[in-house]
Amino acid sequence: MYFIFLLALVLPLVQGAALALREPGELARRQSYSDARFTWYDTGLGACGQTNQASDYIVALDSALFGSGYPGPECFKSITVSANGKQTTATIMDECPGCPEGGLDMSEGLFSFFADPGVGVLTGEWWYN
Template structure:
């Protein structure tokens, strides 16, 4: 079992990672009932953040619906284009802590959906 100070240090390092400027892969998915407890559609400007980020966000308890990351705004930038989205879900299939899964409409603001995956996109909380 980790000492309380070790847990706080771990959370602080994770928080620094996700609160700073992040670079990861961006894909898109078909939204539905998200981990934040809301139903969303393909036309909503939302994002599912990597499970590692979602699960380790400071203040996260046992109920994902009350995770403080829910509804946080994120600005995603890629090749001179940007989109602002709200955290609505947890991406279990995102391998990197900084990877994101956007709604189709949000993804289309950055690139054509036929591209499928955007590598090394920049994002941060706004």
Template sequence: MLSNSKSLALVLVLVASLGVARAAHGDATWYNPGQGACGATSSSNDLVVALSSSAYAGGAHCFNHITVYYQGKKTDATVVDECPGCKPGDLDLSPGAFSALESLGAGRIQVDWEFA
């Protein structure tokens, strides 16, 4: 019985280390970046993202990278801004990052994302 408990504990540690809890799902829209809440100035071609206020966490994730997944495509983006109007899990991507996943005309897409 003790070996089963140790095996279970090992499995739980391994599952926790996979980072599954860091994955999120939400809507992605696009915006024209400029001076972001992190203090950097970005252009439309830069692969940058604004996180919801809850994910932005007062700037704790400034300049961290995320990977965004959409219908078999993915792109990486750097956190440079906060999106106060976004719901938890939602993202506001630069045109460069959004267009790596879908045409800007789509306007809003459902994505999965995680910190890289």
């Protein structure tokens, strides 16, 4: 019984310390982004250092979330994207300096999964896997 009481006192302190050790903004990056603006771009050599094709399911993340350094801290992370009643996964492979916070620039293949590229802009939701 004493052990349970002690655990109840110590556990919140340990959990708080774990949160304090995270990088600033890490918790914000892990949330979902609704009403996000989705556009598409011509792929090639991306900010993560790899060359991609239009058919790859990749995204360019806005600069605020992409972070600094090479490759960026969000490179190669998997996300789930939802729009127009469809959902799929994609990989962060590039940076989009012109995207609004939470917005994604998609490869043409990924954008085509959701709508005809002629639409130009979609609104949807995405989150980290």
